[in-house]
Amino acid sequence: MRLALEALFADVPAEQVEEARAFYASRKPGRGPASPEELKEARARRSAPRPADPPAVEETAEAAGARVLVRILTPSGGPPTGVHLEIHGGGFYQGSAAEGDVGNRRLANALGVSVVSVDYRLAPEHPWPTAPDDCETAALWLVERAGALFGTSRLTIGGRSAGATLALTTLLRLKARGAAGAFRGAALRYGAYDLSARTPAGRRIADEYFLRAYAGHVEDRTLPDVSPSYGALDGLPPTLLVVGAADVLLEDNLALAGRLSAAGNDVELRIYPEAPHGFTGHPTALARTALAGVEHWLGERHTGR
Numbered sequence: 001m002r003l004a005l006e007a008l009f010a011d012v013p014a015e016q017v018e019e020a021r022a023f024y025a026s027r028k029p030g031r032g033p034a035s036p037e038e039l040k041e042a043r044a045r046r047s048a049p050r051p052a053d054p055p056a057v058e059e060t061a062e063a064a065g066a067r068v069l070v071r072i073l074t075p076s077g078g079p080p081t082g083v084h085l086e087i088h089g090g091g092f093y094q095g096s097a098a099e100g101d102v103g104n105r106r107l108a109n110a111l112g113v114s115v116v117s118v119d120y121r122l123a124p125e126h127p128w129p130t131a132p133d134d135c136e137t138a139a140l141w142l143v144e145r146a147g148a149l150f151g152t153s154r155l156t157i158g159g160r161s162a163g164a165t166l167a168l169t170t171l172l173r174l175k176a177r178g179a180a181g182a183f184r185g186a187a188l189r190y191g192a193y194d195l196s197a198r199t200p201a202g203r204r205i206a207d208e209y210f211l212r213a214y215a216g217h218v219e220d221r222t223l224p225d226v227s228p229s230y231g232a233l234d235g236l237p238p239t240l241l242v243v244g245a246a247d248v249l250l251e252d253n254l255a256l257a258g259r260l261s262a263a264g265n266d267v268e269l270r271i272y273p274e275a276p277h278g279f280t281g282h283p284t285a286l287a288r289t290a291l292a293g294v295e296h297w298l299g300e301r302h303t304g305r
Contacts (some may be wrong), residue, residue: 003053003139005245010270020274024246032091034209034240035160036124039093049098052105056098056117063140069119070138071097073108074150080114082154082184082302083146086124087135087170089161089278091210093123111299114150116142120166124213131162131214135170143174143182156237156301158184158294161278162210163190168228180236185301187294189242190249190277192230193229193256196221201251229256238266240297242290244275268297 033039056071074080086104089093098115104115120134139157147153159167167188174180195215197206205211215226224231227250239260243253253269260267272279273288280287280294 003085005271006273008269008271009245009273010290010293012272012286016285016289017146017273020272020279020284021172023282023284024274024276030278032204032208032210033093036209039209040065042094046094049096050102051280052101054105056101056104061116061138061141063144066133066137068134068137069097070141071101071104071119073101073104073115073117075108075114076114077109077114080108080112080150080152082111082113082152082169083142083150084108084111084113084115084298084302085139085155085157085167085183086115086117087120087157087159087163087166088117089159089163090122091208092128092162092166092214093210094160095122101165107295107298110295111152111302113156113298113302117152117195123210127213127217128215129258131166132169132173132225135166136173138168139174139183140177140179142296143179153182154302155183156187156298157183158183158187158189158298159191160280161191162214164226165193165195167191168193169225172224172228172231172233175235184238185238185240185298186236187240187242187298189280190244190247190253191250192255193227193276195227195251196230198222199255201249201255202220202227204248204251229259231267233259233263233265236260236265238301239268241267241269242294243271244277244279245271245273246276247279248269 097119108115120131194202231252257269
């Protein structure tokens with residue numbers, strides 16, 4: 001068997017690839033805060049999130065003796081046919097659920113589902129395991145209460161970057177409780193699944209400050225609750241992995257796709273040419289195509305479309 005990376009690329013129009021190539025050639029690559037001081041400055045510079053129309057409703061999710069704030073966006077066209085649990089990115093130390101309101105509103109209306117986003121607490125003030133604790137609380141709340149609260153128990157989960165890592169960690173926690181089967185699918189965009197720096201993929205991000213902020217106190221970061229690629233990955237719901245060919249986390253996502261498949265799961269890997277980390281948040285046709293693909297994939301899990 002011959003394996004070429006290009007053979008794994010998502011099928012996108014050539015003009016979109018050319019546009020993305022030109023866009024990234026003219027764009028200075030970004031990087032995350034590299035120290036506590038830079039993180040403080042970056043947080044101070046962040047502007048207020050754009051509100052969705054209609055706006056999100058904030059609620060407290062409670063399960064297993066814990067609680068966490070969530071933001072709920074219900075579809076404008078009628079009662080929801082499902083519920084999607086979305087976990088925001090930001091390196092475990094930036095971002096908020098509110099920053100996803102506009103995109104989550106679009107997803108809610110496009111699919112006719114309610115989107116619930118988790119306002120998990122951030123490192124370094126709240127290092128591991130706080131974030132996965134909060135995400136697990138929201139997920140358990142939906143497993144227990146979605147039918148009563150939303151009129152449907154069709155659940156999916158997703159996230160981007162750190163949110164994708166937390167989404168997979170959440171599924172592993174639910175699996176330990178015998179509840180992972182409540183979710184019909186997981187749409188994971190360019191997550192970091194090995195935070196241990198013990199694999200070639202993990203060593204590519206070994207010096208990043210976000211790792212120290214989130215899990216610097218953890219003696220063994222191969223713990224699956226920190227690095228989910230080390231977990232027992234059998235028995236998980238169908239999973240879509242989306243990543244760019246120019247992403248520093250490409251190898252990590254390739255490795256996870258192989259592990260998920262070897263464990264007997266239904267896994268689909270979509271690699272987008274010319275795309276770096278975070279590309280679905282950039283103003284390109286390639287990003288819009290990737291997001292439309294995620295929406296369609298999630299729609300199939302909720303409605304069979």
